[in-house]
Amino acid sequence: MAEPSLSTVKRLFALSANRCAYSKCGCPIVETTGTVTGIICHIKARSKGGPRFDPKQTEEERHAFDNLVLMCGRHSKLIDAEPKTYTVELLREMKAMHERHGNLELSQVEARYAGRLLDDYRDLYITTTGDVTVNRPQKVEFKQVKKTVKITAPEGSIAADRSKRNYVKHLIDRYNEFAAQQPGRKFSFAAIYSDITARFGAKWDLLGIEQFDSLCAYLQQRIDCTMRGGINRGQGYPNYSTYPEFVAKYERR
Ligand SMILES: [Zn+2]
Structure with a gap:
């Protein structure tokens, strides 16, 4: 070929x-x-x-x-x-x-x-048709999450703020959901976590609350840059709730 x-x-x-x-x-x-x-x-x-x-x-x-x-x-x-x-x-x-x-x-x-x-x-790619075709079925590996000992979140960290912590989790889940649909890629649920650590210098939940906005902007950009995120945006569908929307939807119950 x-x-x-x-x-x-x-x-x-x-x-x-x-x-x-x-x-x-x-x-x-x-x-x-x-x-x-x-x-x-x-x-x-x-x-x-x-x-x-x-x-x-x-x-x-x-x-x-x-x-x-x-x-x-x-x-x-x-x-x-x-x-x-x-x-x-x-x-x-x-x-x-x-x-x-x-x-x-x-x-x-x-x-x-x-x-x-x-x-x-x-x-x-596979041959002849103009359509993008996936050569082989995509393998999605679910890694067993290790049980961790619960520690008190450091004061001033994202983990210490329930709404902010849940919102970041929401963005990470959305990213993984979209990224897993990308054809032809070796997808790993862990990749986004190491990407965050590499970029921000610490595990996401241990970052200071002052880094919340830039962490969210980074995750939103990653979601928007997935194939599915791009299609949604092209059709006018939002890829995620904004933080205020999220708080209104999930937290006031
Ligand atoms: Zn581009």
């Missing part, structure tokens, strides 16, 4: 500066923890019947650097669902604008991320 070469994906990833190419999106392609959330997209579809398919392209051209662009889960779905809006010209323009800020150097770690992007690509 024809596919982009690893060196092409490395070049794409380097020039993406680890950001989705969609104008002003800013979602990462690979999270700080190494979780790959972005997708290799074809400007002219990889197969007949797909969005913007060009029968005159050779297989080589289809998988070449010029025909590929890196986008987040949400935007990869959007550009293929609305090919009349997202024309070849518009996507080429986004790619060119985006790649101007990139840099061709890749660290060893980044080069590995490019390899993972290609692995995900292989998981995502």
Whole structure:
């Protein structure tokens, strides 16, 4: 099966500066923890019947650097669902604008991320149809949660505030619910927790209450950047309650 070469994906990833190419999106392609959330997209579809398919392209051209662009889960779905809006010209323009800020150097770690992007690509596509088809049934692993000894929440932490703690849990659950539906990915319920720890420097419930707003903004952005989150937003459905809505719904009982 024809596919982009690893060196092409490395070049794409380097020039993406680890950001989705969609104008002003800013979602990462690979999270700080190494979780790959972005997708290799074809400007002219990889197969007949797909969005913007060009029968005159050779297989080589289809998988070449010029025909590929890196986008987040949400935007990869959007550009293929609305090919009349997202024309070849518009996507080429986004790619060119985006790649101007990139840099061709890749660290060893980044080069590995490019390899993972290609692995995900292989998981995502099967031959011939233009539709995105999952190659193999997605395995969702439920890890046994270890019983923990209950400790008193430190004063001033998110854990010490019942409403705030429950709201963060609500966002984490929503993220995992949406992320588990993403096709072709190795999904782990634990990933979001380590992402938070890597980003904020401590387990989410031990963070200070002053970090509540930025933690919520981060989780909301992660939810919005999932494929399902993007579809909901496109259709005008909210992905989560705001904190005041949540408090009104769940806490005043
Ligand atoms: Zn995006």
